[in-house]
Amino acid sequence: MSGVAVEPDVVVAALRAASVGRGDLVGLAVMPGVGVGLAAPELAAPVALAVEDPAAVVAMVEDELRPRWVIWSGATAARLVEAGVRLATAWDVAAVHRLLFGGWKAEPDRVWAALHDLDPGAVPTLPPLDLFSQPAHDDAAALVRPVRPDGYLEPRWVLGAAEDDPQRLARWAALALEAAALQERRLTALPAPDRARRAVRSESTAELLCAELSADGLPVDRDEAEAVIAGFVGPRPRTALEAAEQRAERDAAVLRLAPPGQQGVDLRSLPQVKSLLRRAGVEVPDTRKWRLEAMRDSHPLVAALLDWRKAERISTTFGYAWLDERLGVDGRLRGEWTGSDGAAGRMTASAGLHNMPAALRRAVVAEPGHVFVRADLGQIEPRVLAAVSGDRALAEATQEDDLYAPVAAQLGVDRATAKVAVLGAMYGQTTGHGAQALRGLQAAYPVAMAHLDEADRTAQGGWDVRTYGGRLVRMGFGPAGELTASQARARAAARGRYGRNAVIQGAAAELFKVWAVTVRARAAPLDARIVLCLHDELLVHVPTAHGDAVSSLLDDCLQESAARWAPDRSVRFLAETSVIGRWSDAKG
DNA sequence: TGCGGCTATTG
DNA sequence: CACAATAGCCGCAG
Numbered sequence: 001m002s003g004v005a006v007e008p009d010v011v012v013a014a015l016r017a018a019s020v021g022r023g024d025l026v027g028l029a030v031m032p033g034v035g036v037g038l039a040a041p042e043l044a045a046p047v048a049l050a051v052e053d054p055a056a057v058v059a060m061v062e063d064e065l066r067p068r069w070v071i072w073s074g075a076t077a078a079r080l081v082e083a084g085v086r087l088a089t090a091w092d093v094a095a096v097h098r099l100l101f102g103g104w105k106a107e108p109d110r111v112w113a114a115l116h117d118l119d120p121g122a123v124p125t126l127p128p129l130d131l132f133s134q135p136a137h138d139d140a141a142a143l144v145r146p147v148r149p150d151g152y153l154e155p156r157w158v159l160g161a162a163e164d165d166p167q168r169l170a171r172w173a174a175l176a177l178e179a180a181a182l183q184e185r186r187l188t189a190l191p192a193p194d195r196a197r198r199a200v201r202s203e204s205t206a207e208l209l210c211a212e213l214s215a216d217g218l219p220v221d222r223d224e225a226e227a228v229i230a231g232f233v234g235p236r237p238r239t240a241l242e243a244a245e246q247r248a249e250r251d252a253a254v255l256r257l258a259p260p261g262q263q264g265v266d267l268r269s270l271p272q273v274k275s276l277l278r279r280a281g282v283e284v285p286d287t288r289k290w291r292l293e294a295m296r297d298s299h300p301l302v303a304a305l306l307d308w309r310k311a312e313r314i315s316t317t318f319g320y321a322w323l324d325e326r327l328g329v330d331g332r333l334r335g336e337w338t339g340s341d342g343a344a345g346r347m348t349a350s351a352g353l354h355n356m357p358a359a360l361r362r363a364v365v366a367e368p369g370h371v372f373v374r375a376d377l378g379q380i381e382p383r384v385l386a387a388v389s390g391d392r393a394l395a396e397a398t399q400e401d402d403l404y405a406p407v408a409a410q411l412g413v414d415r416a417t418a419k420v421a422v423l424g425a426m427y428g429q430t431t432g433h434g435a436q437a438l439r440g441l442q443a444a445y446p447v448a449m450a451h452l453d454e455a456d457r458t459a460q461g462g463w464d465v466r467t468y469g470g471r472l473v474r475m476g477f478g479p480a481g482e483l484t485a486s487q488a489r490a491r492a493a494a495r496g497r498y499g500r501n502a503v504i505q506g507a508a509a510e511l512f513k514v515w516a517v518t519v520r521a522r523a524a525p526l527d528a529r530i531v532l533c534l535h536d537e538l539l540v541h542v543p544t545a546h547g548d549a550v551s552s553l554l555d556d557c558l559q560e561s562a563a564r565w566a567p568d569r570s571v572r573f574l575a576e577t578s579v580i581g582r583w584s585d586a587k588g
Numbered sequence: 589t590g591c592g593g594c595t596a597t598t599g
Numbered sequence: 600c601a602c603a604a605t606a607g608c609c610g611c612a613g
Binding site: 110268269270271288290313335341343344346350351352353354355381423426427429430431498500502505 | 600601602603604605606607608609610
């Protein structure tokens with residue numbers, strides 16, 4: 001089966017003749033400067049086009065037919081975004097693989113092997129090139145045959161052999177489509193196939209969003225950022241020598257408060273810091289911030305050390321080097337985004353976008369003529385617990401703006417205690433102040449608590465768990481043998497807590513992503529772009545004139561998303577929304 | 589040079 | 600100081 005080369009204006013007609021319409025699957029592979037390959041189930045052979053600008057062809061099909069594009073991974077979306085084309089929807093084979101099989105690795109060879117029940121450990125690789133290796137005599141054969149006789153994908157194709165030839169791009173697109181069909185069959189076998197199919201759509205489209213987030217970046221005002229950093233570590237050093245002097249002076253300011261004879265202590269060495277503190281009469285088992293905070297007044301050295309830590313953190317992780325590396329001349333701070341981490345499936349971002357110190361939020365400023373619309377989901381995890389467990393009593397509590405108020409009343413405790421108990425139940429805390437209230441929870445919300453216990457037991461036994469949307473969360477962490485009895489108990493308990501939390505955190509991540517991709521779609525006509533996703537928070541960059549419209553849109557999208565994610569409408573979800581000029585202006 | 593431990597920051 | 604993540608530096612094994 002080889003691709004048929006056609007002209008761009010024939011493509012839409014060919015796809016339409018093959019009954020491709022809105023939402024139908026179309027396999028896609030592109031390489032700028034080379035061409036594009038397209039495949040559809042009712043197309044006799046995949047279509048190959050040799051074109052300089054494949055994105056233009058894709059855009060044309062998108063406008064005319066708006067299919068659901070089947071791509072091997074977000075890398076395809078990233079190429080298209082680079083070329084100025086944003087897809088509406090996708091079936092991301094790698095994302096679906098992560099959902100179905102767990103873990104993070106989802107290269108085409110591994111995906112293909114899993115779908116054909118082949119040993120993933122035996123996936124073929126290319127022999128390493130060395131001075132003595134001859135070009136393999138079967139190279140030519142490998143280039144026309146992506147699937148080997150033994151059923152594995154040919155490694156040359158996995159490594160990009162398709163990308164220099166339109167005919168091979170077409171074949172590669174057809175294989176993506178074939179992988180999607182096999183994935184669809186696996187979905188059917190899951191406990192809740194319809195939920196999983198909805199998750200496939202939202203998780204795949206979230207990968208498109210990630211490609212855009214990576215390309216667009218977060219609007220950051222460089223002068224503001226430099227001012228915040230300067231407040232912690234002083235002005236930007238002009239030379240390496242100046243930087244070293246600045247650093248040495250920071251160290252010296254702490255050591256001047258140390259007992260005599262301690263001037264040579266390295267503050268970055270934990271054993272040295274511990275002995276330094278001991279000589280100053282401060283005895284601590286470790287030097288964590290919360291522990292030192294309690295000893296702040298016992299010796300001037302402690303307060304100085306805490307300040308030093310703060311400055312050191314800014315200097316090493318969120319300082320001038322960070323800005324230079326991550327903040328573009330266009331005022332956008334860029335990191336790489338992934339749609340799901342290896343565990344429960346939350347989105348992750350590099351470059352510190354998810355753990356930027358709060359002090360830097362004042363540097364996140366909307367561009368001229370724009371505002372941010374920021375919204376965060378209120379008490380998302382207990383509300384998700386109510387939804388995924390089907391606990392009627394807890395669902396009743398979600399009708400209140402503050403869910404902990406009715407829970408506290410039910411348990412006969414104060415709000416703070418109720419909150420600690422609920423969070424403790426979801427995180428697996430079994431000791432301390434919450435233990436008493438935990439028994440109250442068992443009585444008041446038995447369905448929800450049983451749901452958590454079930455996940456805990458499953459994970460403790462080393463069995464994988466699945467989230468509400470069907471994501472497999474693997475439990476095979478840690479080496480197997482050579483454990484003492486108490487180590488084995490600790491391992492089992494850790495697994496239990498992990499599994500208990502994964503079904504909540506993972507389901508919350510699924511709802512969040514439905515919300516995010518819904519906002520992405522609905523807000524695009526208003527020229528609004530999501531610029532940050534933060535687990536339960538969205539930051540949307542919007543032309544000022546549309547600020548209020550997008551603000552109410554975010555809530556509409558949440559209601560729509562919640563109904564789509566969990567069609568039983570018994571649980572109430574809410575978002576707190578504000579229209580602001582800079583991130584630090586938000587109340588939240 | 590790679591990896592585990594410790595630390596800080598965020599949700 | 601429970602659950603998750605990224606990221607930096609130190610100390611140690613190889």
